[in-house]
Amino acid sequence: MFMPRFSQSASRLATDNDDLWEVHTEALTRKDEGEDIIVMSVGDPDLPTIDPIIEHAVTSLYRGRTHYSPGMGELPLREKIAEIETAASGKPTSPDEVVVFPGATNAVFSVLSCLLDSDHQMIVTEPTYVGYQGIFRSIGAEIVKVPTIAADAFRIDVEAIVDAITPATRVLLLNTPGNPSGRVMSEEELRYLADVTRERDIWLVCDEVYSMLSFEKPHISARRAATSLENVIIIDGLSKSHAMTGWRLGWVVAEPHAIGPILDFTSATVFGCSQFIQDAAAFALENDAEYIASIKEEYRKRRDYALERIEQLPGISCHCPDAGMFLMLNVSAIAQDGSSFARQLLDEAKVSVLPGIGFGEQTKDYVRFSLTHGVEVLGEAFDRLERFLRGHR
Numbered sequence: 598m599f600m601p602r603f604s605q606s607a608s609r610l611a612t613d614n615d616d617l618w619e620v621h622t623e624a625l626t627r628k629d630e631g632e633d634i635i636v637m638s639v640g641d642p643d644l645p646t647i648d649p650i651i652e653h654a655v656t657s658l659y660r661g662r663t664h665y666s667p668g669m670g671e672l673p674l675r676e677k678i679a680e681i682e683t684a685a686s687g688k689p690t691s692p693d694e695v696v697v698f699p700g701a702t703n704a705v706f707s708v709l710s711c712l713l714d715s716d717h718q719m720i721v722t723e724p725t726y727v728g729y730q731g732i733f734r735s736i737g738a739e740i741v742k743v744p745t746i747a748a749d750a751f752r753i754d755v756e757a758i759v760d761a762i763t764p765a766t767r768v769l770l771l772n773t774p775g776n777p778s779g780r781v782m783s784e785e786e787l788r789y790l791a792d793v794t795r796e797r798d799i800w801l802v803c804d805e806v807y808s809m810l811s812f813e814k815p816h817i818s819a820r821r822a823a824t825s826l827e828n829v830i831i832i833d834g835l836s837k838s839h840a841m842t843g844w845r846l847g848w849v850v851a852e853p854h855a856i857g858p859i860l861d862f863t864s865a866t867v868f869g870c871s872q873f874i875q876d877a878a879a880f881a882l883e884n885d886a887e888y889i890a891s892i893k894e895e896y897r898k899r900r901d902y903a904l905e906r907i908e909q910l911p912g913i914s915c916h917c918p919d920a921g922m923f924l925m926l927n928v929s930a931i932a933q934d935g936s937s938f939a940r941q942l943l944d945e946a947k948v949s950v951l952p953g954i955g956f957g958e959q960t961k962d963y964v965r966f967s968l969t970h971g972v973e974v975l976g977e978a979f980d981r982l983e984r985f986l987r988g989h990r
């Protein structure tokens with residue numbers, strides 16, 4: 598009889614993660630079956646991709662842009678990204694320093710695969726974006742988690758990061774603006790970490806997928822903050838800013854010496870992204886000034902509405918995020934932990950939120966609440982939350 602045997606990487610990936618998504622998955626199923634569930638547990642924007650971008654992709658398809666594309670990505674798109682990154686960093690960025698990927702997730706996986714072996718260490722800050730977990734397990738390097746300062750709106754503890762560095766550290770992975778914290782790192786914090794890591798031959802990889810969704814405090818790119826870009830690699834994409842999660846479009850910006858291995862990796866595994874999607878992405882980035890302003894305003898409005906409601910609620914608290922589409926609700930005063938709160942909230946109030954434990958131990962008493970509905974639906978979600986909380990007092 599055939600005995601199925603799998604690689605260590607596949608076995609590591611098979612680790613059971615069902616508990617984390619249990620409430621979310623059940624919420625989606627029950628909603629599909631017709632139940633009146635409000636899903637606040639996902640990071641997929643409710644807003645549609647706007648028509649001009651869709652029309653551009655369709656025209657591109659009819660123009661025959663359906664063939665293989667260069668491993669680096671199409672030049673007009675890389676030129677546009679280089680222009681944006683030049684403006685974001687204040688440092689000249691060439692299209693030869695840009696590689697296009699089918700989404701930031703693939704970009705993170707590809708970059709980390711090029712930098713880490715299983716006997717290396719990577720430092721990450723906690724709370725950590727839940728979607729990294731599979732990537733980390735697949736790569737197999739030791740993940741060293743450095744908690745942020747939860748009481749100070751999840752401020753990154755730069756000294757704790759430096760203290761965590763060992764001779765085995767190869768990568769510091771940052772995420773600013775952060776998911777789920779909504780925290781925007783300051784230029785000083787980033788510069789300090791960029792300098793320390795460069796001195797110690799450590800890569801600084803910075804996931805900046807919420808870069809275009811910051812509110813009062815502007816997003817600072819690690820490339821702007823760093824004095825030297827030798828060890829700095831940034832990742833960004835269109836999923837969040839342009840409500841284009843399903844299009845799968847992200848990018849990496851790095852110095853030419855890092856581009857070679859990254860290009861080899863993506864050429865071997867992806868073999869070029871879809872031409873028509875890259876055409877639409879270039880069009881989106883060229884014509885998005887008004888759109889980005891309006892989408893930012895929409896998320897800011899939702900955030901402010903939600904914070905106003907939370908202030909009136911008994912037993913839960915929340916800091917004001919600088920950016921992004923999430924709120925972290927601290928439920929320690931009224932629930933055993935975030936997981937039991939999420940379970941009860943779905944059962945009793947038909948609202949789904951994500952238990953904070955998915956982002957690390959530090960947030961086990963939190964739930965993540967996504968701002969992926971307009972104020973009207975948010976209003977109903979908060980009415981339900983309020984009834985639930987008052988009922989439990």
Ligand SMILES: Cc1ncc(COP(=O)(O)O)c(C=O)c1O
Binds near residue numbers: 699702726835842
């Ligand atoms: C921090 C962070 N990085 C990456 C991603 C995934 O981006 P993409 O859709 O481009 O793969 C997400 C999605 O939630 C995220 O929050």
